[in-house]
Amino acid sequence: MTGTLQRPQHVAPPATARRLPRRGRPLVVDLLAAAAGLGLGVTIALGVSAQSLASVGTVAGALTAVGRMTGLLAGYAMIVTVALSARIGPLERAVGQDRLIRWHRRLAPYGLYLLLAHVVLIVLGYAALAQTGVLAQLWALVLTYQGMLGAVVGTLLLLLAGITSYRRARRRLRYETWWAVHLYTYLALLFAFQHQVQTGASFVGHPLATAWWTALWVALLAAVVAWRVLLPVVRSLRHGVRVAGVVQEAPGVVSVVLEGRRLDRLPVAGGQFFQWRFLTRGAWWQAHPFSLSHVPQEHRMRITVKDLGDHSAGLASLPIGTPVFIEGPYGRFTADAATGHKVLLVGAGVGATPLRSLLQDLDEHADVAVLLRGRDRGSLVLADEIAREVQRRGARLWEALGPRDRLSVTAGTLRRAMPDIAERDVFICGPDDFTAAIAAACREAGVPASRVHFESFAF
Ligand SMILES: Cc1cc2nc3c(=O)[nH]c(=O)nc-3n(C[C@H](O)[C@H](O)[C@H](O)COP(=O)(O)OP(=O)(O)OC[C@H]3O[C@@H](n4cnc5c(N)ncnc54)[C@H](O)[C@@H]3O)c2cc1C
Incomplete structure (x- = not known):
């Protein structure tokens, strides 16, 4: 059923007690950039300390040493890449999601190049050491080393995410397909972490190094869970957002009016957007970004959507009362x-x-x-x-x-x-x-x- 709403309700001036998001602080960016630089230094030091001069004196040793270092750097690049898209609140406010996603896209390929270099160099180094063929060595590594099957699956999943994110491929894919493939990268990263701490020369027998690396990954996981899962769940439950009505604005354009508890306490500014998940049978599994077209009043706010595809077209027939899961707000267009x-x-x-x-x-x-x-x-x-x-x-x-x-x-x-x-x-x-x-x-x-x-x- 499609409902209508009296327009004057939505164009009244905003309530004065409305909560606004905190201002972005450039200091946050400087501090996080310094922490990322420091982390990179510690990672390189871990890689260097796992080698001895004697071990890099041969071709086999040098290949293996560089292979190990590229593996560590690939892991570190992936930590930073995921952190950039983890929706970390203060970082979002200071930099903006669009810029963070641009940085994420720029950095991600380097993590993959380092990962590929790691695989090639380690196989070549081990083959040279064992004086066997490259393919025989690759096979032996996969079958005999602990956790290696997981590492292979993880590498393939990361490559798939990389290929589907390549601009030309992405344009041909449905957004939802791309998103589902991307979701598997979390599994891939779990395999990568397990592989590193179980077999990495910098970690086996080095509890301090293992503790540092584990702390980094746990912090990353905590950030993703806190900002991408818990905060949206808490906000969605606290405010109980529902569809209050759908208004036709122009051909192919509708406004969806949303109601909820104390929406004026949502820390959102005009110009920002949320990821909206309308909990209907066909749409609950997709979240789409839409900007607010009216800032929250006490119990109401609004988005305005142009029919550009199956999801946006479907919003015109949203039943009144549909519960809505919200993630955000995001954006610096404020x-x-x-x-x-x-x-x-x-x-x-x-x-x-x-x-x-x-x-x-x-x-x-x-x-x-x-x-x-x-x-x-x-x-x-x-x-x-x-x-x-x-x-x-x-x-x-x-x-x-x-x-x-x-x-x-x-x-x-x-x-x-x-x-x-x-x-x-x-x-x-x-x-x-x-x-x-x-x-x-x-x-x-x-x-x-x-x-x-x-x-x-x-x-
Ligand atoms: C920050 C931001 C704010 C936006 N605000 C508004 C708004 O206020 N009003 C409005 O009409 N549109 C807005 N959009 C665009 C809107 O999100 C897309 O038009 C909508 O998601 C299309 O989905 P679809 O399934 O209907 O169309 P599709 O045919 O599936 O896709 C059409 C286009 O939208 C992209 N798209 C599809 N799903 C998503 C998704 N979940 N996340 C990001 N992009 C997607 C596709 O890659 C494609 O380029 C906004 C987009 C962004 C990034």
Whole structure:
């Protein structure tokens, strides 16, 4: 059953006692970067201390020594890679999930290269030492060494995750398939850890080194469980979020109104997003990111979704009362990212969604300008609501309507419309090519890169 809601309920000003997320602290990033550097140093020291000069004096010894070191470094790279995507709260607030995921994607291939180097070098080193063929040595290693079968399975799972994350492969895969493959990497990492402490030269007979390595992995596991599982479970249970209604906003665009207990106590800012898991029979196993299109009031909040695929299309027929599991909030597309009191918000299509809630959090005295872009007025999302808010603030609103190939926003257009554009913080949300074009136009018009903020809906 699809329900409707009286719109005025959702456009009232936010309650003053609303809880906001803590500000991101750059110090957190510095401290964690220093800890990661220190961890790398200790890992290298562990690898070096497991070798003797005599042992690296032969080709076989040198190959084995470098193979062991690459194995250790692969393990360490994987710890950091997983930590970057563990949704660690203070890190998320300071850096932002999009940037953390970019770092995760950049680092992950190096862990795999090191892992492959480890396999090749160890097999070559052992084969040279035993003076046997490479394949015979590989076979002997797999069959006779403790925990080696697990290590082989783990390596294959990690390679699969790497291959399916490769840009071209990922584009062809359904998101859910990619996600399921990625989930297996946790099993792979468990095998990798077991293999290292059971057979690694740096660990066998070295209780202190084993304790350090175990502590690192346990800390990582604790972070993943705390931030990716426990916190979302606690928040979902505490607030008991449910679907209160679904409102058609435009063709193919619906707002889902959500109700729950004391939603104003959720530490979320306008412009942020949650991962939403709607607990219906067909959708409970998928979590999708959607930005808030209205900040929480005491018992209500809202998202606005464009039908882009099977899941988003299905939201139009969500039954009222559907329980919702929430993970988040995430994102740094928030009012406190602005460095001054002059702001320009630019949104295209459904990209207006986070701008609507961000607008609610901007200081009452902020000098606000809004630019909405769409093919025609019907394709502008939440345009009337934004227009009312802009009017209430005495702010300025432009609607740039027309087909993409006929209408482009350039540095000149921006300067003419806003002579003080260079003094503004600019928040952009829309398709990636649109965001890139507006960001480039803003920079050309004199806006420093640090004042251009964007949210990408692309995965
Ligand atoms: C930070 C962020 C905020 C977003 N906010 C909004 C919003 O406020 N309103 C809105 O309409 N859309 C938003 N999106 C986009 C929205 O998440 C996708 O359109 C939706 O998940 C598509 O799922 P689908 O099954 O309907 O479509 P599909 O056809 O399965 O996918 C369409 C596209 O969405 C990507 N996608 C699918 N599932 C996921 C997922 N679970 N996580 C990430 N990407 C996925 C796919 O890779 C593909 O590129 C946001 C995306 C991100 C990353």
